[in-house]
Amino acid sequence: MRRDIFQAIADPTRRAIITLIALQAMTPNAIAENFHTTRQSVSKHLRILTECELVKQEQKGREIYYSLEIEKMKEIDKWIEQFRKIWETRFNQLDKVLSTIKKQKK
Amino acid sequence: MNNLLFDFTVDKATKTVSITREFDAELSLVWDAFTKKEILDQWWAPKPYASKTKVMDFKVGGRRFYAMVSPEGQERWVIQKYTSISPKTNFKFLNAFADENENPELPGSEWDHTFSEQKARPDDPIGRGTTKVSVVIYNESLERMEKQIEMGFKEGFTMTLNYLEELLATLSQQQ
Numbered sequence: 001m002r003r004d005i006f007q008a009i010a011d012p013t014r015r016a017i018i019t020l021i022a023l024q025a026m027t028p029n030a031i032a033e034n035f036h037t038t039r040q041s042v043s044k045h046l047r048i049l050t051e052c053e054l055v056k057q058e059q060k061g062r063e064i065y066y067s068l069e070i071e072k073m074k075e076i077d078k079w080i081e082q083f084r085k086i087w088e089t090r091f092n093q094l095d096k097v098l099s100t101i102k103k104q105k106k
Numbered sequence: 107m108n109n110l111l112f113d114f115t116v117d118k119a120t121k122t123v124s125i126t127r128e129f130d131a132e133l134s135l136v137w138d139a140f141t142k143k144e145i146l147d148q149w150w151a152p153k154p155y156a157s158k159t160k161v162m163d164f165k166v167g168g169r170r171f172y173a174m175v176s177p178e179g180q181e182r183w184v185i186q187k188y189t190s191i192s193p194k195t196n197f198k199f200l201n202a203f204a205d206e207n208e209n210p211e212l213p214g215s216e217w218d219h220t221f222s223e224q225k226a227r228p229d230d231p232i233g234r235g236t237t238k239v240s241v242v243i244y245n246e247s248l249e250r251m252e253k254q255i256e257m258g259f260k261e262g263f264t265m266t267l268n269y270l271e272e273l274l275a276t277l278s279q280q281q
Contacts (some may be wrong), residue, residue, distance in 0.1 A: 004247045006121045015119070076118070076248065083123070083251050084114045086152055087241075088186045091112065093149035094139060098131040101145070 005076060008052040014045050015038065018068060021055060025067035110236070123243040128236050133223040136237040137194045140219060143170070151175070171208055180278055183211050184215070196220050203250070216244040
């Protein structure tokens with residue numbers, strides 16, 4: 001099943017993880033040190049973010065480093081912009097309809 | 107084109123989309139435009155898509171069952187079930203995609219519409235009221251947003267620009 005990206009970024013811990021790894025790739029242990037939570041819990045959050053393709057993993061030696069998929073984050077903003085356009089168009093069309101009705105009433 | 111307010115915000119953390127728009131018309135007319143299917147179908151679908159309302163029963167517990175129809179005739183069905191209505195002030199519905207037999211794809215999102223009249227200032231010689239509409243969509247998901255974009259706005263910007271041109275031409279003819 002495909003995960004909902006809104007859900008992924010709705011969690012405060014996951015947002016904090018995104019902010020952390022946006023600056024540099026980090027291991028799960030290094031990420032966990034920043035939170036008052038278990039390593040397992042951080043792993044779970046990382047798994048969700050990975051499933052949404054918001055983060056990517058890279059093996060370096062014996063460690064796995066997590067970093068942010070900047071393009072995916074941009075993609076979200078692109079969708080939102082298109083959604084905004086729909087509403088803008090829809091309401092511009094409503095302007096036209098309202099003005100036609102007003103003229104008919106006169 | 108005009109200086110009417112248009113505000114669009116998305117709160118990703120709470121999955122809430124807020125759209126506020128001002129219209130140059132009186133409250134009762136704008137209310138009708140949102141609540142009567144004959145008017146709704148004229149503007150709801152971004153061109154060249156068309157909105158086709160099959161059923162609309164505007165009362166609490168009633169619903170609007172409509173399709174966005176692509177220029178090729180492809181239909182994408184949506185159910186909007188009215189949960190609350192305060193005439194000329196506010197109405198709410200649950201919005202969900204559906205198949206042509208009205209089976210909803212749950213969960214959907216909750217839409218809350220608020221209407222308010224902005225009175226003309228008494229010292230304004232050509233004073234006339236405008237109407238502000240706020241649409242707040244709760245529990246929206248990116249997946250459903252994507253679907254709405256796919257079903258109603260495939261070619262994106264080109265379409266808007268074409269429409270804008272057409273609109274501007276009409277407006278200048280009227281002057």
